[in-house]
Amino acid sequence: MIHDPRGKIKPRHLRRNAYLYVRQSTLRQVMENTESTERQYALRQRAIQLGWSQEQIVVIDNDLGQSGASAADRLGFQNLVAEVGLAHAGIVMGLEVSRLARNCADWHRLLEMCALTDTLILDEDGLYDPAHFNDRLLLGLKGTMSEAELHVLKARLQGGILNKARRGELLGPLPIGFQYGHDRQVRLEPDRQVQESLRVFFETFQRTGSATATVKAFREQGLLFPHRVHGGPNKGEVVWTPLVHSRALWLLHNPRYCGAFFHGRTRQRHDPHGSVRFKKLPREEWTVFLPDAHAGYISLEQFEENQGKLLENAQACGAERKRSPPREGPALLQGIVLCGRCGNRMGVRYHQIRERLVPDYICQRQGIERAEPICQSIPGAGLEVAIGALLIETITPLTLEVALSVEEELKRRGNEVEGLRQKHVERLRYEADLARRRYMQVDPDNRLVADELEGEWNGKLRAHKEALEAMEEQRRAQARTRGPEQRAQILALAKDFPRLWNDPRTPSRERKRMARLLLEDVTLTKGPGITAQVRFKGGTTQTITLPPPPPIAELRKNPAHIVAEVDRLLDDYTHGQIAAILSNKGMHTVTGTALQRLNIRHIQEAYGLVPRYDRLRNRGMLTLSEAAEQLGVSQATVKSW
Structure with missing residues (x-):
């Protein structure tokens, strides 16, 4: 047994187990720095020399390859603290304080537990009793220096990385379409098929204005998209797979494709559970952004334009993310209509008239969020006709x-x-x-x-x-x-x-895309009439005033020529006969259905037309019974006449 000059080791300590904690920060250190690992395992001999038996020595080495900056992911350290808290440990051994913890909070928590349970601590320099003030002070200083050492090392590494990044010389994984040359400069991918695929991708997005539409265009054309394998036995190879939406968005948001070098686009945060969270930062908060650092596939101006389109197309919550790309519905102003009362963006609701979808523009944001009444609802049929006429007048030259x-x-x-x-x-x-x-x-x-x-x-x-x-x-x-x-x-x-605009073969989506080339937004206000303030892309505004929409009774009112025709035919025909005659002439109800006997009767009653019975009376005609009575014969005789 090694001589203990201060008598710190007591029989009560020797009755408990001796815990040896072994740790290396990375797996690479475990594989390459084997001497450090062997020195840590050699502390078992120190424990035997101090009086513990081989069976009492517990080695905790399941944290090999784990950083000591936090105890959140170190199951071995957590197990060690638990054993100390249960008073199962007589001594805790580590080659140095940095092996146990490089975080003052974790280190002092362990010291507090050791002091409460009368547990000793051994490192390469000596034996300490945390219950003694001087030993505890020295251990606290060692823990602080260990954390400071980690901070200094990290600051040096980050300083070197940042210095390289500011010069645009920091090497990192490149996206598909780029590779490093012999001089470590970024070059375009020499594979011409990869280059052409990327150029077609960005040109397709420029034409369609939507990542989803770009993916659909590639699928319809049967085109595959390149992807570089980053791991496994085929690392570095280019494989060709169908383009997916998530990859399209990743390409569009990557500034590398406009020839820019960037660094510090995200910020790393640690939550209370120790997990790492990454938060995207706005452009002005990036650490480094160097435009024109190397050749690209698009210009910086086109990249900025693409970001604006993606922001408009985003449909997540938020005041700045409400616009959406043109879709298949017939609503011409979908996504660009603002409420003139509250300023919110108005939605679209459709109803069907004669097998045709007709839009209504509704401001119901507050109704959805706060259960308030709808702000305003404006029929879209007449409004879209007026907007279409304005666009035709504007764009024809x-x-x-x-x-x-x-x-x-x-x-x-x-x-x-x-x-x-x-x-x-x-x-x-x-x-x-x-x-x-x-x-x-x-x-x-x-x-x-x-x-x-x-x-x-x-x-x-x-x-x-x-x-x-x-x-x-x-x-x-x-x-x-x-x-x-x-x-x-x-x-x-x-x-x-x-x-072209009025051609029924023109898809609604294309008609809306043409409108968005000119229009920024349209603000609608419903009063005695409908006021539409149209704002063009260049900032020019124009106001359109429409009469108030007619009530439903007016919309369902039968045309005058049908009423006149019914009035004329009542002289000689019954309701059923009139319905058949008008249907043969191509006439129908206001809802587009075929005329029936009840429709003719409704028209007669609604418009106060003289019934056929009264018309025949006015012409002096008698019924069968009246004629038989006046002539003094039976009704059968009158029928036979």
């Missing part, structure tokens, strides 16, 4: 210039997609040829390897054949949709924008 570029844009877009398909087929052809060469080089007698390579070759051939057939099918489909007749129709419609 510009349509001819736009029309001249439509055909070229369609050709260019088709050529880009065709180029991507050709590169994809060429890549599959190369992979099939490579598989063939590998198969031809194998020993024919080695059937296990030969069969595997033959199956791989056949799979590559099938993939190449399917891609080639898909490309030919797409070519035939484009030839059908881009023939001379279609080109002539495009030019004819472009010269006549009113006909």
